[in-house]
Amino acid sequence: xxxxxxxxxxxxxxxxxxxxxxxxxxxxxxxxxxxxxxxxxxxxxxxxxxxxxxxxxxxxxxxxxxxxxxxxxxxxxxxxxxxxxxxxxxxxxxxxxxxxxxxxxxxxxxxxxxxxxxxxxxxxxxxxxxxxxxx
Numbered sequence: 146x147x148x149x150x151x152x153x154x155x156x157x158x159x160x161x162x163x164x165x166x167x168x169x170x171x172x173x174x175x176x177x178x179x180x181x182x183x184x185x186x187x188x189x190x191x192x193x194x195x196x197x198x199x200x201x202x203x204x205x206x207x208x209x210x211x212x213x214x215x216x217x218x219x220x221x222x223x224x225x226x227x228x229x230x231x232x233x234x235x236x237x238x239x240x241x242x243x244x245x246x247x248x249x250x251x252x253x254x255x256x257x258x259x260x261x262x263x264x265x266x267x268x269x270x271x272x273x274x275x276x277x278x279x280x
Contacts, residue, residue, distance in 0.1 A: 149228030150181075151174040155269040156260060160188040161244075169254040176256035184209065195259075198251040200229040202237070204243060207245035210238045 148207040149164045156163045165171070171200075184190070184207075192212070203212070204225045210218040221227060221237075229235045229239045239245035251257065260266065 152271050154271055157267045157269060158263060159265045160190050161185045166256050170258055176253055178251040179259050180249055182247040182249050184237060184239040186239055186242045190233050190236060192236045194232055194234045195251060195256040196232050198253055198256045201230045201250045202227040203248040205246040205248060207239060207243050208241050209245045212236045212239055
């Protein structure tokens with residue numbers, strides 16, 4: 146199956162945006178989730194966990210700080226990979242003026258559904274380009 150970014154919705158938040166390319170609910174037979182996450186400059190997402198799934202983060206471009214298991218933050222940059230076991234708390238912050246682009250996977254898939262309840266979520270329909278504004 147081929148998935149184009151133009152054919153999936155964009156989840157936009159105060160801290161950045163996500164496009165889920167493969168999810169169990171959208172791709173028949175899929176048992177994992179894969180998407181691209183963009184963390185806006187100087188922003189990040191709060192400490193959270195995924196009780197039922199491990200997460201893998203691959204840094205496409207940019208730089209940031211990563212916390213895993215309430216440990217000390219460490220630097221992440223292009224080419225780095227972070228493994229987060231199921232249930233472990235973590236957070237990611239962009240420490241630069243450029244977007245931090247990540248590929249994220251959940252195994253098993255489905256944890257992305259929790260983001261639908263986020264109070265700062267704006268869902269942009271497929272093909273629609275989100276307009277970004279600095280507050």
